[in-house]
Amino acid sequence: MTVLLDPPAWPAHQRLWSHLVSDTSLHELRVFARAAGIPDRGFDLDHYDVPAERYDDLVAAGAVPVDGRTLARRLATSGLRVPGHERRRAARAVLLDRWATLWGDVEGAAEVGADLVDRWREPHRVYHSRLHLADVLDRLDDLVADGAPGSRWHAAVALWFHDAVHDGATPADEEASATLVEVLLTPLLAVAPGGAPTSEDVAGAARLVRLTAGHDPAPDDTTGALVSDADLAVLGSAPDRYRRYVAQVRAEYGHVPDDAFRAGRAAVVDHLLALADGPGLYRTAAGRRRWAEAARANLRAEAAALTEERP
Structure with missing residues (x-):
């Protein structure tokens, strides 16, 4: 896991703030933040906003200090960034x-x-x-x-x-x-x-x-x-958007241990694949045209990855 922290240079609410991000895992970012006492309300879609007085504590806890430009670049290339238009x-x-x-x-x-x-x-x-x-x-x-x-x-x-x-x-x-x-x-x-x-x-x-x-x-x-x-349209997203969706789901269920999450997520993916191979994941002709092929590919790739992750 790599958690990154930029300098407290962002003014808001009469304070300066840093950004805390991960360039590998939203789940691990949330685990780190909660262990460090950063409240969930500090999470803003792909990063935490943290006040300047927490900067030294977070570095001591393992966050890697980087400049703002490096942090933005690493977040963008991770596939976890939520772009401005969204x-x-x-x-x-x-x-x-x-x-x-x-x-x-x-x-x-x-x-x-x-x-x-x-x-x-x-x-x-x-x-x-x-x-x-x-x-x-x-x-x-x-x-x-x-x-x-x-x-x-x-x-x-x-x-x-x-x-x-x-x-x-x-x-x-x-x-x-x-x-x-x-x-x-x-x-x-x-x-x-x-x-x-x-x-x-x-x-x-x-x-x-x-x-x-x-x-x-x-x-x-x-x-x-x-x-x-x-x-269900998100299932038919482009592969990078689908990977961000999977990362977001894992972070949302961050309180669930890895083995239990994999088992539960595998059951969900199996159910969705059964719909895709049976009555159809999408029930409108427009939905099938737009998303069905990509959804089957995404779900099969995730199912394979979950199998590989099992001990």
């Missing part, structure tokens, strides 16, 4: 604007959106973060632009909620997220009677959230297919 589309204000387009002037909707964005920004998240939310919404737009059938509005609302509760337990997280749909959207029924949402909308969104526990919509469930495909 950060911008996942910014709080941008996400809130996207939520607002679904609701118009429905009273109380803005407060629900703010609650959801704050949930997606919780500090323990690494993969299931605001980046994932922005990504699935973008992939939904891709599917709709390609002519995939189904209700974009209902799919978008479900995607906003689908990992709003995330403690790392399936299907408990999906069930809790579906319950959150009912908790947060039901009050809007009273202020927009006859408008959006209806009671059917709320129940439908909760159903779609539950569907993401297994990603197995019925053949005639076109909106469920939109939700499932958008959520």
Whole structure:
């Protein structure tokens, strides 16, 4: 493991800050940070922001001091860096604007959106973060632009909620997220009677959230297919983006020992490969065209790597 630390030269909140990164493993970075007493809230997608007074302590703990240019270069070449364009589309204000387009002037909707964005920004998240939310919404737009059938509005609302509760337990997280749909959207029924949402909308969104526990919509469930495909689109990413996704997942489950994580992750990959070789990982024609071939290659490569890592 190599953990790098640049000089405290970045001003914010009336202090100077350093960046703490790894050029090999987000998981090992999180383990190092937690052992050093750096709180999870200091993590910013691909690095930790740490105050100047911790610089000497972190070097003593094993962080390698480097200049800012070297740190940026090493992070970029590691494949773990989150580029600026991804950060911008996942910014709080941008996400809130996207939520607002679904609701118009429905009273109380803005407060629900703010609650959801704050949930997606919780500090323990690494993969299931605001980046994932922005990504699935973008992939939904891709599917709709390609002519995939189904209700974009209902799919978008479900995607906003689908990992709003995330403690790392399936299907408990999906069930809790579906319950959150009912908790947060039901009050809007009273202020927009006859408008959006209806009671059917709320129940439908909760159903779609539950569907993401297994990603197995019925053949005639076109909106469920939109939700499932958008959520799984990352599997069909370019190989470097897929490797970053795998690294983010491992870091998010950093509390799980290596052997247990490998076993659990192998079960997930086997399930996804079974979908790919059976009814299909992607249930829309657009999703299959866009991501199916790359997803099979990525999953098979990961399955092989997990086998090699087993003792």
